[in-house]
Amino acid sequence: MMEKPTPLAHGQIDVLILQALVRKLVMKGVLSPDEVRAMLLEAAKNLDLVGSELSPEAAQIIVQEDLLPAFLGPDASA
Template sequence: MDKPTPLAHGQIDVLILQALVRKLVMKGVLSPDDVRAMLLEAAKNLDLVGSELTPEAAGIIVHEDLAPVFLGTGTPA
């Protein structure tokens, strides 16, 4: 049985997650600080250079790349 092709090469999941987070912030279920904390925790476990990121590097990724996209304040450069 053939596996279905992911929509937009799997990016639809990311878009749905971003929209869900924004909606939860708008409804007051999550605060922007809650979102940043979750993103920081996830970013610390990223393996971009062969090991987990330092807290400082994870913080930069959250501040510059992830938070703007998830909080709807812009897109990363």
């Protein structure tokens, strides 16, 4: 029987690892910033923050203002 893994640092370590991985893949040219933007937009469209999926416009704002800087650095949304 497999046990459920214990979240480290309340799950925050997962986010830090994912952000570092994405940045490394962009630096190595495996992913382009446009590909990262597209993946983040697709994920954001499926967020349920207000009882239903976000509108395309709301998802775009979340990607530009919050997700891109978190994954690609503060200059990414410029």
